[in-house]
Amino acid sequence: MNNLPELSGRQNPDGGWPYGRGSSWTEPTVYALLALVSKGEVSSFAVSRALEWLKASQRPDGGWSPRRPVEESTWVTALVLLLPASMLTQFNTPAAVSWLLAKTGRESGWVHRLRSAMISGQVQGRVPDGWPWFPDTAAWVAPTSIAILALRKAFQRDPRHQIHDRVQDGQEFLMSRVCADGGWNHGSTKALGYDGPSYPETTGLALAALKGLQPGRLARGIERAEQHLETSRSLEAASWLQLGLLAQNRRPLEAPSLPVSPQRSYGTQEAALAVIAQQALRGRNVLED
Numbered sequence: 001m002n003n004l005p006e007l008s009g010r011q012n013p014d015g016g017w018p019y020g021r022g023s024s025w026t027e028p029t030v031y032a033l034l035a036l037v038s039k040g041e042v043s044s045f046a047v048s049r050a051l052e053w054l055k056a057s058q059r060p061d062g063g064w065s066p067r068r069p070v071e072e073s074t075w076v077t078a079l080v081l082l083l084p085a086s087m088l089t090q091f092n093t094p095a096a097v098s099w100l101l102a103k104t105g106r107e108s109g110w111v112h113r114l115r116s117a118m119i120s121g122q123v124q125g126r127v128p129d130g131w132p133w134f135p136d137t138a139a140w141v142a143p144t145s146i147a148i149l150a151l152r153k154a155f156q157r158d159p160r161h162q163i164h165d166r167v168q169d170g171q172e173f174l175m176s177r178v179c180a181d182g183g184w185n186h187g188s189t190k191a192l193g194y195d196g197p198s199y200p201e202t203t204g205l206a207l208a209a210l211k212g213l214q215p216g217r218l219a220r221g222i223e224r225a226e227q228h229l230e231t232s233r234s235l236e237a238a239s240w241l242q243l244g245l246l247a248q249n250r251r252p253l254e255a256p257s258l259p260v261s262p263q264r265s266y267g268t269q270e271a272a273l274a275v276i277a278q279q280a281l282r283g284r285n286v287l288e289d
Contacts, residue, residue, distance in 0.1 A: 007032045007275070008046040010268055015053035017268045024053060025067045026076040030083065031272035037084060038279035038286040054080060055090050062095025073099060075133050075143035081150035082287060085157055097154050100147055101166055104129040105139025105173075129166065130173035140187040141177055141202045144170050145209035149287055152211075171213060174206050182220030183228065200228035200237035207244030208287065215248070222248050235270045239277035243287065246280055 010032070011017055016024025017032045033050050041047060057064055063073025064080050077096055081088070105127075130139030131147040148170045155163045179189050183198025184206040203225050210218060222245065229241040229252055245252035266274075276286055 007035055007268065007272060008041075008044070011046055011049065015049035015051075016057075017050070019269065020267050023067065026054070026057065026064050027066065027079060028268035028272070029053060030076070030079040031269050031276075033083060033087075034286050035272035035275035035279075037087075038276050038284055042084070042086075051087055051090055058091055058096070062092055062097075062099040064096075072135070074135070075131060075146065078131070078143070078147040078150040081154060082146070084286075084289065085153075097151075097158070097163070100131075100150065101162060103131055103135055103147075105132050105144075106137055128173040128176060129169045131170065138187070139173060141174060141184050141206055142186065144173055145202075145205040148174075148209040153288075171210055174210060175213075175217065177206075178221065181224055183224035184221070198224055198228075200225075200232050200234065201240045203228055204237065204240030204242070204244035208240070208247045211247040211288075218248060222250060226250070226252070235266060235274050239270075239273035242277040243280055243285070246285065247288075252281070 007017075012024045014024055015029075016026075017028040019025060019028050029050055033047060033054075036042075036044065036047055054064070057068055058080075059065060059071075059073050061073055063077035065072055066074055066076055077100055080091070081093070081096055081100065130141075130144035132139050133143050148167055151163050151167050151170075155167065174184065177184060177187055177189060179185055179198040180195035181198050183200075183203035185196055185199045185202055188196050203221065207218065207221055207225055210221075225241050225245055229238060229245070232238045232241060242252040279286065
């Protein structure tokens with residue numbers, strides 16, 4: 001991991017980070033911040049500039065959009081809420097939490113359930129509430145997992161029943177999306193009548209969000225994550241697998257076979273996640289602190 005480029009050197013003049021090069025986006029900016037924080041750089045100039053960029057990017061409804069020209073808050077709001085409590089004081093954090101609590105997947109709404117009942121002739125039971133990528137669309141594994149991680153942190157500061165219940169509901173949504181092999185993909189357990197395979201990055205992400213669930217319910221998921229990690233050739237996937245296994249009290253592999261070299265150019269998000277996972281393996285998990 002020592003060959004990964006220095007994250008602060010990729011920062012744009014406006015204080016944000018690009019995915020690779022170009023304009024600043026919320027997602028890589030937050031991941032870069034989390035990586036710097038995990039290394040103890042909480043008061044550096046790079047961190048203060050990034051926080052100013054995020055502060056100026058918060059929308060009137062309390063959320064954040066993927067980038068400033070986009071005029072709609074999305075799932076990246078949950079990412080910002082993963083930052084340490086000391087940093088969140090610079091934002092309208094209560095409004096951000098309220099925005100996140102108000103969002104559910106389209107399939108949870110009564111209109112969708114009524115339409116499904118009219119088409120199938122069967123009344124669908126209540127669907128656990130997950131989170132979508134964009135408001136008023138279907139819920140998926142990744143944004144649901146990030147939202148759970150964010151609300152679990154929010155609950156430490158504000159132990160309301162509403163936050164606790166949404167975390168539990170989100171976890172049940174994830175459990176309803178387990179693939180036949182025990183892991184998770186983006187959200188569809190079947191495709192064209194066949195069992196869909198799990199993906200390494202979403203399996204690790206789901207396990208991180210399912211911390212605290214009864215261990216017996218996750219035995220197959222943990223086993224699948226360990227299998228994925230043994231063969232993973234993706235830095236992002238390996239990082240999420242390590243973080244997910246750590247959340248389940250498993251000591252994961254260091255993944256020495258990953259193709260990390262000076263000749264390989266990693267995106268900001270990949271590089272940041274690798275730093276976050278590496279620091280978590282050393283005992284400092286910024287996603288849970």
